[in-house]
Amino acid sequence: MSMYVNLHPIKSFVRHYPALKRLGSSLAFVFDIDGVLVRGKRALPAAKRALAILDGNNRFGIKIPYILLTNGGGVSEATRCNELSEQLGIQIKSEQYIQAHTVVRSVVHRYKDTPVLVLGGRGDTLRKVAEGYGFRQVYNTLDVLAWNPSVWPFHDLTIEERISTKTADFSKIPIGAIFVFHDPRNWALDIQVMCDVLRSGGVIGAPPYVSECARKPVDLVFCNPDLVWKSEFDLPRFGQGGFKEAFQAVFKALTGTIYPYTQMGKPTELTYRFSEAVLRHNPESDIAGANAAGWKSILVHTGVYNPRQGPPKHKPTHEAEDVEEAVLWALERELQS
Ligand code: G3P
Numbered sequence: 060m061s062m063y064v065n066l067h068p069i070k071s072f073v074r075h076y077p078a079l080k081r082l083g084s085s086l087a088f089v090f091d092i093d094g095v096l097v098r099g100k101r102a103l104p105a106a107k108r109a110l111a112i113l114d115g116n117n118r119f120g121i122k123i124p125y126i127l128l129t130n131g132g133g134v135s136e137a138t139r140c141n142e143l144s145e146q147l148g149i150q151i152k153s154e155q156y157i158q159a160h161t162v163v164r165s166v167v168h169r170y171k172d173t174p175v176l177v178l179g180g181r182g183d184t185l186r187k188v189a190e191g192y193g194f195r196q197v198y199n200t201l202d203v204l205a206w207n208p209s210v211w212p213f214h215d216l217t218i219e220e221r222i223s224t225k226t227a228d229f230s231k232i233p234i235g236a237i238f239v240f241h242d243p244r245n246w247a248l249d250i251q252v253m254c255d256v257l258r259s260g261g262v263i264g265a266p267p268y269v270s271e272c273a274r275k276p277v278d279l280v281f282c283n284p285d286l287v288w289k290s291e292f293d294l295p296r297f298g299q300g301g302f303k304e305a306f307q308a309v310f311k312a313l314t315g316t317i318y319p320y321t322q323m324g325k326p327t328e329l330t331y332r333f334s335e336a337v338l339r340h341n342p343e344s345d346i347a348g349a350n351a352a353g354w355k356s357i358l359v360h361t362g363v364y365n366p367r368q369g370p371p372k373h374k375p376t377h378e379a380e381d382v383e384e385a386v387l388w389a390l391e392r393e394l395q396s
Pocket residue numbers: 091092093094128129130131132242283285287288289298299
């Protein structure tokens with residue numbers, strides 16, 4: 060699903076695209092990734108053609124700006140941009156790429172010196188990403204398991220996992236916030252540790268709080284709400300939203316309530332405003348978010364949405380077979396003299 064916005068009257072942005080200015084337009088595109096540009100590790104053929112069109116291969120002979128906005132993540136922005144540049148055969152720069160946890164940059168200042176738990180991804184990859192955002196005390200659930208294997212007796216750390224862990228005594232560390240950056244690899248371990256942290260007010264192994272009001276709230280942030288997403292497998296796969304549902308079901312069975320949390324990622328306004336700020340300087344969830352942000356939206360048929368299953372839940376500005384058809388339609392609509 061690709062979206063595009065007309066960024067009238069953003070003078071600062073347009074100066075980078077003088078040809079666009081001459082046409083009196085400040086069109087820009089925001090592309091979803093999974094199901095639109097790639098399927099798993101494979102670039103969709105229409106994606107390369109669509110980006111080539113925006114890179115100047117169009118009848119107007121001009122370059123048109125675009126950014127990539129994904130609920131994916133799990134590695135640093137630079138690493139993913141290198142992968143995408145390889146897959147798409149065109150250089151994707153970090154300043155034109157936003158992934159689910161990039162938006163966390165906008166709240167790091169609140170947790171600079173707070174011990175935080177970062178979930179998802181492989182080994183300690185996301186610890187390094189979080190430290191790159193500015194967090195100073197970053198732990199993950201593998202660190203907890205290395206500290207005390209009886210926290211979750213059903214998983215033995217692999218050699219690779221053990222090497223990635225940071226030594227810490229969690230009986231002395233009051234975790235102040237949990238950030239679920241990307242799809243957890245071990246749902247069971249992560250749900251156990253999350254419940255230990257959230258029920259005790261931060262210290263793993265401390266008894267659960269008896270009454271709700273006594274609880275010192277530990278902040279909980281999920282970066283991607285997607286229940287399912289489109290990867291290589293023919294049918295959509297569970298995403299971070301599935302993990303959130305599983306966690307909340309267990310937490311509710313334990314305490315009778317779900318745990319309050321902050322949701323980031325498309326379609327949240329936070330993520331769309333963050334993207335617009337980048338622009339200025341750059342299905343469902345996508346269409347809903349774009350519509351709410353006042354952007355024009357195009358729904359393509361290569362992602363989760365299948366037109367044979369009836370009309371889409373959120374009405375897009377236009378529907379297209381694939382991203383190339385989407386880009387050509389938008390250019391004609393926005394730039395035709
Ligand atoms: O894990 C990624 C998935 O939830 C969707 O990614 O690129 O379609 O926003 P994307």
